[in-house]
Amino acid sequence: MSDFNLLIEELHRFRDARDWKQFHTTKDLALALSIEAAELNELFLWKTVEESEKVDKAKLKEELADVFAYALMLAGKHNLDVKEIVLDKICRNNEKYPVEKSKGSAKKYNEL
Amino acid sequence: MSDFNLLIEELHRFRDARDWKQFHTTKDLALALSIEAAELNELFLWKTVEESEKVDKAKLKEELADVFAYALMLAGKHNLDVKEIVLDKICRNNEKYPVEKSKGSAKKYNEL
Amino acid sequence: MSDFNLLIEELHRFRDARDWKQFHTTKDLALALSIEAAELNELFLWKTVEESEKVDKAKLKEELADVFAYALMLAGKHNLDVKEIVLDKICRNNEKYPVEKSKGSAKKYNEL
């Protein structure tokens, strides 16, 4: 079993022990992911770039784990293979952001 | 190598070919993650719960892949083991949300 | 003085008494706004549409006030006239969403 599927199984075990599947609609899992992403960002609010690099590692782990948890549950709900979708996306981005045009530039593909 | 590390390596290869490491501060990777999470949520905006379950799978894959990409790059930047941090989080949540108190309830742990 | 400017003045008075202007970069005010928007959304997480309409009014007021506070401070920082920018936007949306094409449809302008 892939690492992703192992984690999804653990997350489902946790969820099912609490009978929480009823709340885990696709729309609310996505909302939860977005809220956790905001909590992650709060670690860096009013901080400089340099201060942000020295973030409290325990807090970073916790907030990032929450983000992964909801992202994995969304993948699990729609039977998506995380490895496959990320590799596919890198492939498409290779086309959207050709090295010669995007090297050293932070511009979006539609501004290149 | 774990699936996570394989993906992080691919993401770094993509990033380094474009010389983008300079932009990938912790603060901006977190911001990018949050923006991608919002794009994922946009798939469900003005949609009912039922309509949201029938989301266009190609779009879901793409938006979720973007979320994973930035979450993985954050993990990579801080040498975090994704499997470990998610399992740790499940452990802590097992304590925060005891089965007997949280079964069938969507309340936050501090409202239980 | 407009209601907007009155509020911006009060927010600046609060800010300056604490010497917080140094933290209020455009980038971080926008980030703060986004984090407050997520806290507002958390009031509705795992809630049905119907439950969400019956949101605790005190909490709604508080979270929405935070959103307005950062939005107003961003407007203040860039000398934007809130009334003008919102009326301008309605104008542009009148063109993007012609009544005959968009009536009763939740589609985005580029999908109409």
Add this chain to the structure above:
Amino acid sequence: MSDFNLLIEELHRFRDARDWKQFHTTKDLALALSIEAAELNELFLWKTVEESEKVDKAKLKEELADVFAYALMLAGKHNLDVKEIVLDKICRNNEKYPVEKSKGSAKKYNEL
């Protein structure tokens, strides 16, 4: 009529001409607000603090107007007086962040 109410009336006129009230649940208005806040933040992604201050003013106006539009519609839906809720919040924050403790510090009230 206050500036806020005038804008809310204009937003409602725009909405009702398109028969969009049916989509504007509290939960989805909050979600829309959060998505617009992310679009605002995207103007600053991969940008330094200094670059962010020189943001394209037309784009800033547009994204900030979208944020205000949804925040105002939420206020309108729940009959909230924007001036009152923001002044109330400043009042409460005056207590949460006493000048002597918070001067020059970006810490959250629960870390002071």
